[in-house]
Amino acid sequence: MSRPPFKSSSSDSELTVLAVILLLLLFLSPLIDIWADLGAPWYSPYIIWAIAIFLSWRLQRHVSNHEI
Amino acid sequence: MRFEVWQLFLISVLYLGVLFIIATAAEKKWLPESVINHPLVYTLSLGVYATSWSYYGSVGLAEREGYTFLAVYLGVTIAFLASPVLLRPILKLIKEYQLSSLADLLAFRYHSPLAGILVTLFMLTGALPYMALQIQAVTDSLQILSGDTQTPLLSLGFCLTMILFAILFGARHITPREKHEGLVVAIAFESLVKLVALLSVGLYAVFGIFNGVSGFSSWLDNNTEATAALMAPIHDGPWAMMLLLSFSAAFLLPRQFQMIFVENIKSSHLGYASWGFPLFLLLLNISIPPILWAGQSLDLSFGPDLYVLGVSMQSQSVILPIFIFIGGISAASAMIIVTTIALSSMCMNHLLLPISFPGRQHSSIDLYSLLIWGKRALIFLIILAGYAFYLYLQTHQELTDLGLISFVAVAQFLPGIVGLLYWRKASRRGFISGLIAGALLWIVTLVLPLFARVGWINNALFEAIMFPLSSTDSAFWTLLLNSTIFVSASLLWPQSEEERKVANACCSDNLSSSYAIPYASTIQQFELSLAETMGTDIATKEIALALNDLGLDQENLDRADFARLRVQLRHNLSGLIGPVLAGIVVNDQIEVDTSARVAIADTIQFVEKSLQDSRLELKEMAGELDSLRRFHRQVLHDLPHAVVTISLERQIVSWNRAMEKLSGFHEQSVLGKDLSQLSPPWSALLLNFIRGENPILRSARIKINNEFSILNLFMSEVSGKSDNDHHGFVVLLEDHSEISKLEAELAHSERLASIGRLATGVAHEIGNPVTGIACLAQDIQAMPDDKALHKESIHDILKLTARISTIVHSLLSYSHVGAEPGHSPEKVNIRKLVSESLRLVSLSHKGKQIEFINDCSKKLSVYADNQKLLQVLVIALSNACDASKVGAQIIISNNKTEQAIEIKVSDSGHGIDDSIIGKIFDPFFTTKQAGEGTGLGLSLAYNIIKEHGGHIEVVSHAQQGTDFIIHLPLTS
Structure with missing residues (x-):
């Protein structure tokens, strides 16, 4: 019998948690001190923010978004 | 540049009027559904998060805390990124249980009306500084644009306008379960206005104040401390706590909860918003640094909280400042309207209704009127409370400070949310005690110091108990205390059974x-x-x-x-x-x-x-089990045979498609019904069958739609986990009508075929008497006067005609179709039946050469179909004749045992070889040449006897003759 065609929620959760950890690393770890000290242009936080938004967009394409 | 107050007021009212028209257009479906239900509209409606604090206060926060101001929005980004594990499960619960606020959600989870009351009161208290912030921002902007200092009047006018529009937007429907599509579209429009306004000021700052990108860049090069001032506070500022506060505010603030969850129409929009909303916030905030630096370069006289307005007023145009002012109105009004609607719903469900809900003796009170007028009254009171809070602040407060007080308040619900989604053991006592502890510390560290700053309290007692902290420090300590008590109390005082059930329901997809x-x-x-x-x-x-x-x-x-x-x-x-x-x-x-x-x-x-x-998508094991359930259910449903499943209580559990076709009853009309409630003949048939001891019932004749059908029924018990445990019965019904008809036709054909085989003998047997009659007639004709001869001849003629009649009658009788299926068996005398069969067999050539001995007792009878049993005997005797030599004997005898009657046809012919004896009853099996037999005789005989509840036994060996024994039950 072939596997029923539904998506596992555990993979959605795993991906999401991974993405959140990545974002927390980006925004909470000593990494943030490093990029703050780099003498980067004034808009650099917005670039990093845009990367985070891009990550969110990619994540949404992979997770289940069916109607509740 | 100055404007008159009445002009600004008129512009505000007109703008709010435009919003109201947009909302009405959406509700009346004047706007296309594709616009109203577009995910972009939902996403923009979440922009209610950006209030006057974001619109005006972000510049002030950036000036004081640098890029820490971005943390207010980055926390939101993290919360929305986590929507599959955070927001979506909450949305599922909201939709599943028809919840309309955070208070409903937490009261439901912790199974506690008290939890609902506390959440409502705390939320109400926490929202007041935030509302005051909006009123202050609008009043300040009015003051700057008009130069008017009559602030109480301005702010009162604004509040009264807000009351009116909040009622129009959110208290026209009776119930909170109806969505406010108009409100969502209006708020989405307001978000767009805010965004365009801020971007306009940002562009003006770069191109108007700094004369273009190159001018802006060269200013930055000459003022490197500007960028450094933004970056530096990241190291030392309250970055992490701000992230946490904005993370919780993203979905726990009443306005956010209302727009994300309660007003959500399609859950798939949440996926779109998970990146769309942070993108909106990014675009909203990208102008903040340019506006800040433009204001600093202009050395504006008012605080950085109002640089947005101040910078726009430097333009020579009237439009830009007005547009910015409208953006500010958007920001403030959206927050007040949505927050008030959300809070009024909470207050209604958890404060007003429980107190005023009609008892049994007041059944004439209209609940719907109570709901709608109660809501309107609450909207009025809430906005008035916000105004009173603003009014008595007296001294100007930083917008951010006021906003953060509310953020810390809503953060106190975070432990409860963790318990809701992830920790089944979180109990009511844990949540309530943690919340009270956190709330008290919040009051002591933030609220009392605020009151002291504005001069509301000047009491040694209060000053002794209050403990001023910064918002972020207060956030840390309140959350720590709240969480510690929450966990400890949950572990110390276990949940009740009801709490456990609800906790399980919330934590899983059950x-x-x-x-x-x-x-x-x-x-x-x-x-x-x-x-x-x-x-x-x-x-x-x-x-x-x-x-x-x-x-x-x-x-x-x-x-x-x-x-x-x-x-x-x-x-x-x-x-x-x-x-x-x-x-x-x-x-x-x-x-x-x-x-x-x-x-x-x-x-x-x-x-x-x-x-x-349910539209719940079952996951993992539950999903697998559900798929298997559906598969097996479908297998049962699609079986080509009719199947009925019956519970021990005689209720119908399943009724498949074939059964629907057989009975004419649709599954839905019979499921769950007692068997006795079925229309005849089904109730009697099924009830009697399952009550009986025999699991097989053959040839049950019932009338369906005025036609008789023959059914075979087979029953099996549905066993449970152990052998003694039964859940019911499975009954399989086989419609044998067509097959019975075919068998009858086949038997008839075989009879006709055997009559055909008798044709020569029949012709001879009839021909001889006819010849005899002819001779006698000639004799009479030849001797017309010989009366004695006439008398003898007539006697002989009558004998011969009787003989012919007997032969014809036997043939006719044998060739009849036979009794209808299901016809009641009759009492058949075996000896007489054997005589009849011998008469027929003797017509054949071979039959004449055999000596038949009818050794059957006269007294033995059996209940059977006379015609069919005659056919069986003819087949047996014909086979015996074919196997015997000329002049041999064939003896037919009968015997009675305790339960059966035996009829034995014994010959001394060539017998049946052991290698083929197992096949003799197979249809079309014959050892005769083509044309001498169809091979169907014994197969038919077998089926006929089986129908009678008996069986045929053949004892034979090669060259030793054959005993063909028919066993029939005493009661057929």
């Missing part, structure tokens, strides 16, 4: 299965029960609504439907009066019969119907 059989078993009883609390009209309306939601016909309800109706009523009332009150009303008024044995038929029906109704 369906709520509150299946219980209500005492009320008619719609009238339901209405009477509910009317005691809600009034007759409302009870009738709510029951009709619930029936409509379930797609049920009130004339045709079974026990499972009543159980579902009770559940649906509770869901719907939850949307009307909150889950706590709805639970109380339904549990008290529609009681369940806890002693009722839950029949498996009811359980299966309830579960299947609930699974069908």
